[in-house]
Amino acid sequence: MAWTGKILRVDLTKGTCTDEPLNMDWAKKYLGQRGLGTKYLCEEIDPRVNPLSPKNKLIMATGPLTGTNASTAGRYSVITKGALTGAIACSNSGGFFGNEMKNAGYDMIIFEGRAKTPVYLLVRDGKAELQDGRGFWGKSVWDTEEGIKKKHGDPLIRVASIGVSGEKGVKFACIVNDMHRAAGRSGVGTVMGSKNLKAVAIRGTLGVTVDNPKKFMSAVAKGKQVLADNAVTGQGLPAMGTQVLMNVINEVGALPTRNHLANQFDGAADISAEAMAEPRASDGKPNLVTNAACFACTIACGRISTIDRTHYTVAKRPQYQIASGGLEYEAAWALGAATGVDDLDALTFANFICNEQGFDPISFGATVGAAMEMYEKGVLTKKHTGGIALNFGNAKALTKLAELTGQAKGFGAEIGLGSKLLCAKYKRPALAMQVKGQEFPAYDGRGIQGMGLTYATSNRGACHLRSYTVASEILGIPEKTDPLATKGKAGLVIAFQNATSVVDSAGICVFTTFAWSLDDIAPQIDAACAGDWSVDNLLLVGERIWNLERKFNLDAGFTGKDDTLPKRLLKDAAKTGPAKGLTSGLHKMLPEYYQLRGWSKDGVPSNKTLSRLAL
Amino acid sequence: MQKSLVIYPDKCTGCLQCELACSYQAEGVFNPAKSRIKVFNFHDQGRFVPYTCTQCDEAWCLHACPVDAITVDMTNGAKVVSDDVCVGCKVCTIACPFGTVNYNQATGKVIKCDLCGGDPECVKACPTDAIAYMDADLTGLEKMRAWAAKTDAALQAGA
Numbered sequence: 001m002a003w004t005g006k007i008l009r010v011d012l013t014k015g016t017c018t019d020e021p022l023n024m025d026w027a028k029k030y031l032g033q034r035g036l037g038t039k040y041l042c043e044e045i046d047p048r049v050n051p052l053s054p055k056n057k058l059i060m061a062t063g064p065l066t067g068t069n070a071s072t073a074g075r076y077s078v079i080t081k082g083a084l085t086g087a088i089a090c091s092n093s094g095g096f097f098g099n100e101m102k103n104a105g106y107d108m109i110i111f112e113g114r115a116k117t118p119v120y121l122l123v124r125d126g127k128a129e130l131q132d133g134r135g136f137w138g139k140s141v142w143d144t145e146e147g148i149k150k151k152h153g154d155p156l157i158r159v160a161s162i163g164v165s166g167e168k169g170v171k172f173a174c175i176v177n178d179m180h181r182a183a184g185r186s187g188v189g190t191v192m193g194s195k196n197l198k199a200v201a202i203r204g205t206l207g208v209t210v211d212n213p214k215k216f217m218s219a220v221a222k223g224k225q226v227l228a229d230n231a232v233t234g235q236g237l238p239a240m241g242t243q244v245l246m247n248v249i250n251e252v253g254a255l256p257t258r259n260h261l262a263n264q265f266d267g268a269a270d271i272s273a274e275a276m277a278e279p280r281a282s283d284g285k286p287n288l289v290t291n292a293a294c295f296a297c298t299i300a301c302g303r304i305s306t307i308d309r310t311h312y313t314v315a316k317r318p319q320y321q322i323a324s325g326g327l328e329y330e331a332a333w334a335l336g337a338a339t340g341v342d343d344l345d346a347l348t349f350a351n352f353i354c355n356e357q358g359f360d361p362i363s364f365g366a367t368v369g370a371a372m373e374m375y376e377k378g379v380l381t382k383k384h385t386g387g388i389a390l391n392f393g394n395a396k397a398l399t400k401l402a403e404l405t406g407q408a409k410g411f412g413a414e415i416g417l418g419s420k421l422l423c424a425k426y427k428r429p430a431l432a433m434q435v436k437g438q439e440f441p442a443y444d445g446r447g448i449q450g451m452g453l454t455y456a457t458s459n460r461g462a463c464h465l466r467s468y469t470v471a472s473e474i475l476g477i478p479e480k481t482d483p484l485a486t487k488g489k490a491g492l493v494i495a496f497q498n499a500t501s502v503v504d505s506a507g508i509c510v511f512t513t514f515a516w517s518l519d520d521i522a523p524q525i526d527a528a529c530a531g532d533w534s535v536d537n538l539l540l541v542g543e544r545i546w547n548l549e550r551k552f553n554l555d556a557g558f559t560g561k562d563d564t565l566p567k568r569l570l571k572d573a574a575k576t577g578p579a580k581g582l583t584s585g586l587h588k589m590l591p592e593y594y595q596l597r598g599w600s601k602d603g604v605p606s607n608k609t610l611s612r613l614a615l
Numbered sequence: 616m617q618k619s620l621v622i623y624p625d626k627c628t629g630c631l632q633c634e635l636a637c638s639y640q641a642e643g644v645f646n647p648a649k650s651r652i653k654v655f656n657f658h659d660q661g662r663f664v665p666y667t668c669t670q671c672d673e674a675w676c677l678h679a680c681p682v683d684a685i686t687v688d689m690t691n692g693a694k695v696v697s698d699d700v701c702v703g704c705k706v707c708t709i710a711c712p713f714g715t716v717n718y719n720q721a722t723g724k725v726i727k728c729d730l731c732g733g734d735p736e737c738v739k740a741c742p743t744d745a746i747a748y749m750d751a752d753l754t755g756l757e758k759m760r761a762w763a764a765k766t767d768a769a770l771q772a773g774a
Binding site: 067068069071096099103156179204205206207208209213217224228238289290291292293294295296297298300304305306322323324 | 629631632638639642648
């Protein structure tokens with residue numbers, strides 16, 4: 001009920017697939033997906049292991065709601081030690097793959113070891129086998145997905161795969177499912193590539209049930225109504241997607257621009273949701289074709305876009321003259337504002353390539369931004385870049401590098417190191433806009449102070465999705481706080497971190513929390529799952545998950561010293577907009593954060609905290 | 616009175632809530648594979664199209680069935696499979712020009728849309744009103760209204 005109660009263990013070294021019962025004691029403590037996958041990983045690997053060694057494991061995990069008709073309940077996560085960060089990695093993806101895994105009878109798939117030659121896993125209704133993947137090695141995500149469906153004569157198979165970038169060790173490679181949904185961050189695709197695992201292909205028709213159907217249907221119906229009635233989830237996101245934020249964040253002076261040298265981008269309007277809806281000169285059609293939903297999602301924020309057929313990127317390449325996954329806000333920011341490029345079609349093309357070859361547009365764009373700054377400062381020259389004029393704003397440099405990074409060729413292989421290693425290589429470590437090796441997403445920690453603390457303390461390296469205080473500081477959800485103030489932000493960040501840990505462990509999408517609080521979510525989980533899933537218990541579960549991840553990182557060698565931000569945010573004040581003159585007040589927020597967390601001054605959870613959380 | 620499901624593909628987001636509602640109503644589990652309505656994703660064109668039985672008046676499936684397992688629900692015109700009578704011969708799946716009657720290996724019977732006895736779950740589950748349930752004589756009314764509005768606008772613009 002809700003959980004299938006079964007996990008699949010795949011030993012890639014031995015080539016075996018074995019069913020195991022799910023540890024229900026752990027399920028009661030960690031719920032599912034992010035929490036439960038992290039628990040299994042912590043129990044099964046040495047946190048000091050090299051992420052790319054066969055001793056690292058890679059876990060695909062669904063939540064108890066995954067596969068039900070709760071809104072957005074199709075999510076799955078990939079949990080592993082991240083190739084980009086060396087920290088705990090948990091990357092969450094939508095699309096339809098998570099439901100297929102659940103319907104095939106599994107809560108979780110654990111991959112261990114390394115295959116001698118490339119393989120892919122084929123799962124059909126509780127039967128799993130490894131297949132020869134050599135024919136797909138070297139192929140893109142798009143060709144692999146299509147090829148596997150064709151090979152097995154079943155168009156309804158769902159596939160999660162890596163592209164060439166993941167095979168070749170690009171540090172921020174993703175695992176992409178359903179053509180353009182991705183477990184995107186921290187290099188989970190790189191880990192998959194290191195295991196010689198090209199793809200996971202699943203067809204599931206077993207059905208998903210819940211503990212108390214009558215209560216569940218009523219809780220789910222109520223939840224859907226709340227989403228439909230909310231201005232963000234009912235109107236803003238379906239109409240404009242996450243890109244609704246581009247002009248908003250620019251106006252509040254928190255749009256990091258040209259590798260965080262500026263905090264407002266004069267080209268923001270040209271790469272915004274509004275621009276995507278504008279008919280173009282060549283054919284009178286807009287970039288945006290339609291919005292699209294992931295499995296069971298009643299919000300449907302996804303963008304399906306086309307590139308102007310006369311644009312230099314696709315004019316001679318009909319294979320890209322199709323509708324496919326378009327720009328979401330984070331990708332548009334990283335490919336655009338972070339690099340100073342304001343050419344919407346170039347960004348859409350770069351985004352297509354990120355999906356096609358399976359790499360994270362956030363880390364990619366941010367790393368290109370850092371490289372551009374080094375180029376403009378004369379640290380990098382055309383000799384390094386293979387002749388590419390890597391100036392800020394150069395669209396052709398951006399799209400060229402997207403193609404090269406997808407193949408890990410030329411200077412693209414160096415971009416594939418990520419900003420931290422790239423900038424260290426050229427002796428400019430301060431120019432890497434990252435925490436724990438992972439690049440910042442699209443919010444400036446000077447203009448939105450809570451996001452500075454969010455990035456510094458995020459367990460998977462800089463990330464907006466671990467505690468999206470933008471909701472409170474900018475959008476006023478659940479209540480408005482001052483984005484320029486540091487007071488109260490420690491508590492705010494902790495509240496978001498704990499609640500988000502629950503959402504990520506349930507099988508639903510974090511975007512529901514624009515409208516849902518745990519008061520809306522708890523009844524759905526409680527009706528679906530046996531046991532006590534009150535709001536109070538869920539908050540405890542969330543806090544437990546956060547501390548478990550923290551413990552993994554400390555055991556992996558991270559310390560409180562890693563909970564920091566690049567000097568640029570701490571020393572250089574924002575130049576324009578409402579945040580003008582402000583730096584990040586991290587030093588004011590972090591001690592309070594540690595204290596409220598029940599951690600020592602060095603950021604180590606106290607024994608009292610650990611025992612309170614039953615860790 | 617005959618009633619019909621009317622589908623507006625341009626409103627569909629591809630979320631599959633209709634498939635979940637259908638499988639839950641018909642089979643008691645969430646299982647798109649067992650849904651009587653299917654959403655097709657024409658990926659490269661960015662189109663989602665839900666498709667299911669249109670309850671033909673002279674239903675090929677009904678006429679082809681050798682054991683009279685498919686009968687008409689007189690309250691709404693639905694063609695309904697009686698599991699007690701169906702022998703799983705699959706002739707109806709061949710006869711149907713649209714592919715909307717399908718065999719279910721788990722039960723050895725065929726499955727098709729039965730309009731949920733007159734209260735279709737897919738209609739209630741669709742978050743964007745891409746599926747409607749109405750008097751079979753009025754299925755074109757909304758489209759006509761939309762075109763009428765455009766016609767009027769054109770006249771006004773010309774005036």
